[in-house]
Amino acid sequence: MKYTTKTLNGNFGILLDGVTRCDLENREFQTHAYDLWTNHGGLLAVRGDDLADLRPEELVAWSSVFGDVENTKMAARESKMIPGFPILRIGNIKDGAGNRLAQFAKVPQLQSDDDVRYNPETRRPVWHTDSTFRRNPPIGSVFHCKLAPPEGAETLFADTRGAFAGLDEATKSTLEPLEAVCSLAHHDKKINRYSPDYPVLSPEQRAANPPNRVPVVLTHPVSGELALYGLNSSTCAVLAKGQALSDEQMDICDLEGIEDKSVLIIRDLLPYVTGPEFTVKWRWKVGDVVAWDNRCTIHAATGFDDQQYSREMWRLTLLNKARAVDHVLS
Numbered sequence: 311m312k313y314t315t316k317t318l319n320g321n322f323g324i325l326l327d328g329v330t331r332c333d334l335e336n337r338e339f340q341t342h343a344y345d346l347w348t349n350h351g352g353l354l355a356v357r358g359d360d361l362a363d364l365r366p367e368e369l370v371a372w373s374s375v376f377g378d379v380e381n382t383k384m385a386a387r388e389s390k391m392i393p394g395f396p397i398l399r400i401g402n403i404k405d406g407a408g409n410r411l412a413q414f415a416k417v418p419q420l421q422s423d424d425d426v427r428y429n430p431e432t433r434r435p436v437w438h439t440d441s442t443f444r445r446n447p448p449i450g451s452v453f454h455c456k457l458a459p460p461e462g463a464e465t466l467f468a469d470t471r472g473a474f475a476g477l478d479e480a481t482k483s484t485l486e487p488l489e490a491v492c493s494l495a496h497h498d499k500k501i502n503r504y505s506p507d508y509p510v511l512s513p514e515q516r517a518a519n520p521p522n523r524v525p526v527v528l529t530h531p532v533s534g535e536l537a538l539y540g541l542n543s544s545t546c547a548v549l550a551k552g553q554a555l556s557d558e559q560m561d562i563c564d565l566e567g568i569e570d571k572s573v574l575i576i577r578d579l580l581p582y583v584t585g586p587e588f589t590v591k592w593r594w595k596v597g598d599v600v601a602w603d604n605r606c607t608i609h610a611a612t613g614f615d616d617q618q619y620s621r622e623m624w625r626l627t628l629l630n631k632a633r634a635v636d637h638v639l640s
């Protein structure tokens with residue numbers, strides 16, 4: 311094993327460069343990588359010329375080091391998945407007939423490093439934790455680059471563990487007793503407001519997908535460290551733990567897609583959390599595999615010139631891993 315190790319921003323994020331597909335299958339390397347991931351704020355990248363040819367089964371095996379790879383079929387996305395594997399293709403690639411082969415969403419390209427920091431006026435970049443509206447939100451994701459444009463399409467990561475540690479004690483005490491109310495109906499209606507083709511939940515679907523509540527300050531089950539948590543497009547209110555949102559407030563949140571102003575207590579922190587002290591701007595090279603931990607990071611996508619260039623990424627979702635519990639107990 312001949313790779314070099316480089317931290318990305320202080321103690322946040324780590325890159326192992328010169329990694330081979332053989333390394334990824336090595337148990338010792340896997341254990342080392344998992345520990346590095348945990349100790350560097352839940353952001354680990356592996357890079358190497360050999361990884362450009364990584365096969366789907368190899369990527370699934372490597373991803374399983376960090377969590378249980380989610381294997382449920384997403385019917386709506388099936389045509390965008392690698393056949394037979396729980397891998398979603400993301401990007402602007404098309405087949406010969408012009409049909410999209412991957413999930414694609416246009417987002418603004420970064421114009422300067424200043425654009426990394428969350429801008430409260432534009433609400434961009436869209437920094438978030440994935441899928442907090444789900445009963446058991448995914449613990450992380452793995453992203454693998456198959457085709458990269460020469461510029462743009464960086465993925466942004468912020469260290470919510472470091473950011474929480476840097477807050478004053480009064481702010482920490484204000485945040486710790488809070489919960490974020492995360493609702494799929496709110497998420498879908500919010501997107502529908504600016505993209506009218508986006509479907510909203512039927513009353514039946516709304517009843518079947520009640521809001522999920524997550525702590526605003528999450529204790530990481532492996533490291534035991536505290537991190538800011540719970541900001542997603544589905545976050546419609548922030549309340550004291552156990553405090554109920556009135557039916558009227560819930561209707562406004564879900565049916566009109568309007569966020570309660572209580573969410574500002576987290577959103578107002580975003581310019582601080584996404585400043586240079588806590589962020590990594592990841593510029594993709596073909597073959598890169600990045601694993602991130604949703605429990606102590608937030609992330610944001612950035613755009614590229616999709617008329618001129620092609621991009622293809624493979625993405626897997628990680629659920630809670632029994633091994634993480636072993637780590638806590640050992």
Ligand SMILES: [Fe+2]
Binds near residue numbers: 440
């Ligand atoms: Fe995301």
